[in-house]
Amino acid sequence: MLNVIVTVLFFIQPMAYDEDLTITHDDEVIQHINRHQFIENELLDPFFNFEKIEQLVIQVEREVHEQARNAKIEKDGNIKQEKVGRQLNREKFIEGLFSYLYGSGSSKIEVPELPVHPKVDSELLANIRTQEIGSYVTYFNPKNKERSHNIRLAAEAIDSHVVFPGETFSFNEVVGKRTKEKGYKPAPVIVKGEVTEGIGGGICQISSTMYNAVDNAGVKILERYSHSKRVPYVPEGRDATVSWYGPDFTFKNVYNQPLLIRTNVINGQVSIKVYSSDVVDFESRKIPGATKKLPQEIELDSLD
Template sequence: MLNAFLMMLLFIQPMIHDQDLSITHDDQLIQHINRNHFLENEMLKPFIDQGKIRQLILQVEKEVHQQARNAKITPEGNIKPEKVGYQLNREKFTEGLFNYLFGSGSYKMEVPEHTVHPKVDSELLANIRTQEIGSYITYFNPNNKERSHNIKLAAEAIDSHVVFPGETFSFNEVVGKRTKEKGYKPAPVIVKGEVTEGIGGGICQISSTMYNAVDNAGVKILERYSHSKRVPYVPEGRDATVSWYGPDFTFKNVYNQPLLIRTKVTNGQVSITVYSSDVVDFESRKIPGSTKKLPEEIELDSQD
């Protein structure tokens, strides 16, 4: 009796697989499903469980998604080429999936994709790094390791960023949330007058340096807030405080050419420079320079 049952299973198994859908990406199998799994009730066929459909789409979307990468200028001054990205073509995938679910037999489907082109390519970068239209330098204590680390991270997030004509730049949007997961550290030292976010202390030196650089380039400042007390790394009234849950720093590119933001942090110096093409018609503003004198710092442990 047992042998007969086992023999029956052997015959049933190929029949089950003959009804499967194989989903491939670059000719590699990523999902293997059976239409019965998506029926709300076999007696109610062809009613489909939409929740399971959505879950499958999200799983496939995650499998095939490749983020497009903008071209970037390396610290050595070379241009690192852009990279094309890909995302799931939901409409075509859903159409193919339902053709299988309401059909019969097995089916194989290569995941349909949309090509996602990067916003900034090598040719654009080469064209808009030709003319300097604004810059600014501030100074910090490189011995303050945590604060220095945060300054470098924020600077790297902005470096090679391109602001297109009529586009608005948001510091919080470009730099993103300052978290431990992204590598930001609590700064155990407070620079006099600067209010930190706890995690990410030192970020305001980047936003303040950038404010002065882009103001020097003659852009339109849309949103800028000063600290409640004067900060020492820029002249009075020339700072720009930022916080993920609070103030942002934003400006608009009013020119007919894209702007390229370059940042450099080395030996206790933050340098931010704004470039554009050699045909840009810009009007720079005169900006007061910063002091090289290092600010007073206070250990948090000494605070009440």
């Protein structure tokens, strides 16, 4: 009897494998499935579990997805070329999948893809960095290593960002959540009564500098909040506080051309400039400058 069972299993297994669908990507196998995995009820064959089918589609999507990369101006002034991404062609993949599920025998699908083009290419960057339409400079103490580090990280996240006509810029969306995993550090200092404690301390200097730069460029400010206490790096009433779970700084590009944001942090100086093409129709605003005098900083540890 045992010999009979072993013989039956020997013949059944290859037959089951012969019914498989092989899913490949770049000629490499990423999934083997069998239509019987998706049958909801054998008595209602072929009645399929569409939740399981959707889970498979999502898994394949994750496997093939490749993020597009925008072109960016590097520190030496050269433009780093954009990179086209890719995503699953869901419609074509599902069509092939159901062709297999409702058919018989084995089959094979090479995952169909669609290109994902970057929003900003090198040609656009070259065109919109020709005319400076707004700028602002603020100053900080470079000896405060943690705060300086956070300022640089936030500035790098914004550098080369393009805001298209009619588009709204959100500081929180572009910079993202300020976390330890992203490299932000605690910056426990008090600057003239303003506590900047916790991960990401110091980034409000970037949002405040940016507020003044884009206001100088004449854009439409949509959302801007002042700190509860005066901050020293911009004139009174010219700051923009931001927090991931709280206030954001946003503005709208009201011009007929895209805007390019450039940031530079060096030797205790934050410089943010706004550029556009030479045909942009803009109207700048006069903005009061920031003081170069650095305030006294008090380490929190010394308050114990």
